[in-house]
Amino acid sequence: GAGVSQSPRYKVAKRGQDVALRCDPISGHVSLFWYQQALGQGPEFLTYFQNEAQLDKSGLPSDRFFAERPEGSVSTLKIQRTQQEDSAVYLCASSSDRGGNQPQHFGDGTRLSIL
Amino acid sequence: DQQVKQNSPSLSVQEGRISILNCDYTNSMFDYFLWYKKYPAEGPTFLISISSIKDKNEDGRFTVFLNKSAKHLSLHIVPSQPGDSAVYFCAASDFPDMRFGAGTRLTVKP
Numbered sequence: 001g002a003g004v005s006q007s008p009r010y011k012v013a014k015r016g017q018d019v020a021l022r023c024d025p026i027s028g029h030v031s032l033f034w035y036q037q038a039l040g041q042g043p044e045f046l047t048y049f050q051n052e053a054q055l056d057k058s059g060l061p062s063d064r065f066f067a068e069r070p071e072g073s074v075s076t077l078k079i080q081r082t083q084q085e086d087s088a089v090y091l092c093a094s095s096s097d098r099g100g101n102q103p104q105h106f107g108d109g110t111r112l113s114i115l
Numbered sequence: 116d117q118q119v120k121q122n123s124p125s126l127s128v129q130e131g132r133i134s135i136l137n138c139d140y141t142n143s144m145f146d147y148f149l150w151y152k153k154y155p156a157e158g159p160t161f162l163i164s165i166s167s168i169k170d171k172n173e174d175g176r177f178t179v180f181l182n183k184s185a186k187h188l189s190l191h192i193v194p195s196q197p198g199d200s201a202v203y204f205c206a207a208s209d210f211p212d213m214r215f216g217a218g219t220r221l222t223v224k225p
Contacts, residue, residue, distance in 0.1 A: 004158070006158075031211070033211065033213070040217065040218075041217050041218075042119070042204050042206075042214075042215025042216050042217050042218055043159070043204075043215050044215070045211075045212055045213055045214070048211035055211065056211050056212070058212070059212075091158055091159075093158075099210060100146075100147050100208050100209075100210025100211065101147065101166070103149055103161040103164050104149075104161070104213065105161060106151075106158035106159045106160070106161075107158050108156070108157050108158045109158050
């Protein structure tokens with residue numbers, strides 16, 4: 001596709017449920033990033049993939065958060081046993097390079113609400 | 116720890132005048148800096164970037180200035196247009212970690 005595509009756009013879940021958020025990056029982009037954005041704040045880095053390899057997961061807030069990109073294209077961010085503090089917009093971004101000299105292009109995000 | 120700060124939550128400018136958005140950072144390891152524009156319910160859209168080896172980058176109405184000694188970044192928009200009204204985020208990268216400011220809401224009045 002022309003841009004980064006994320007689904008679903010909105011997700012409501014009850015506390016304790018598991019959720020899965022999907023990201024389809026720009027075709028051919030080797031680098032893929034996940035961010036979490038709280039209301040009124042800038043995005044915060046969660047994790048980074050280069051192709052299928054997860055090279056940095058230092059931003060994942062707990063072991064309930066898990067991300068994968070098994071074939072080096074589509075990525076899924078999974079949150080297990082969701083808590084109310086997980087409510088946020090989850091953004092995915094991709095870029096064409098491996099070294100940080102090209103901008104990241106963002107999807108429109110998934111707004112997650114935990115009841 | 117807020118490594119990137121945008122101290123002005125909002126800015127209002129008259130159409131045709133210059134808009135100046137400011138950003139400060141603390142981590143000297145950042146080597147790539149970007150500005151993003153965001154509309155409600157959409158993801159951030161890339162505007163312009165600058166590498167740490169430069170002090171200025173220009174793209175049409177948008178110019179980004181980098182002062183490494185002061186750890187300060189600014190975005191100039193001239194002339195400002197009503198369609199520029201949005202939230203602007205600055206970002207600083209020490210790849211793959213990219214940190215964002217909290218954003219500045221720009222309103223350009225006709």
